Amino acid sequence: MIRFQQVSKAYRGGRQALQKVDFHLGKGEMAFLTGHSGAGKSTLLKLIAAVERPSDGRIFFNDHDITRIDSHQIPFLRRHIGMIFQDHRLLMDRTVFDNVALPLQIAQSPAGDVKRRVSAALDKVGLLDKAQCLPIQLSGGEQQRVGIARAVVNKPLVVLADEPTGNLDADLSQQMMGLFAEFNRVGVSVLMATHDTSLLSRHSYRRLELHQGSLREVTYGA
């Protein structure tokens, strides 16, 4: 599903964020992306979604070479990717429903489809009864679940999550992991960046470990 071949990324100003990174994440596979702050986790996720461009190497997504993807092709790539952030990035002046509907609206889905799929996504994260609320009326954990519903409403092939449990307590983090595991069970590939050691110690998913931009080892859990 995702393949990196000798991928390096240097930011302008010379900062080397990734160095010759090689890995493959299979269809339906779930993995943690670990490493200290500044190790390159966000950069790696951004390269997959073509938010950033690699300086060297090649990147494949679903057997398409996206290394030098045209900017007008990027929306088509992103249709297959659900992104989840630590700070959920909801639009605070729109309802929960409208936030989750955004990716479908960008893809110009018919209104009937939007209603059905947003309801299904909200149901999946247990927030169907909050559809008409504004994000400010929800707890932190609920806001994060809205972000998850928005990420999966398009039925993406891959979910990329960047420290999704960073602002949540242990119980809510566990709940979040349960949701990812469910998506994974229905065949969605999940790559989750985290340095939450308690989460890592509880789950035996594959681990991709970044150390100052190098992917040092790939192990299969404890």
Ligand code: ADP
């Ligand atoms: P992580 O997500 O593991 O904390 P990042 O991918 O955010 O790591 O950062 C990797 C390195 O790249 C860090 O040294 C960071 O300062 C640098 N970096 C990240 N984004 C940029 C940017 N837009 N411009 C310049 N340097 C950046």
Ligand code: ADP
């Ligand atoms: P390529 O020749 O670049 O491998 P195609 O010509 O088959 O790709 O498709 C054109 C573009 O459409 C691709 O570069 C890719 O950005 C996008 N695309 C189409 N389908 C998919 C998909 N299932 N996953 C990812 N990108 C896709």
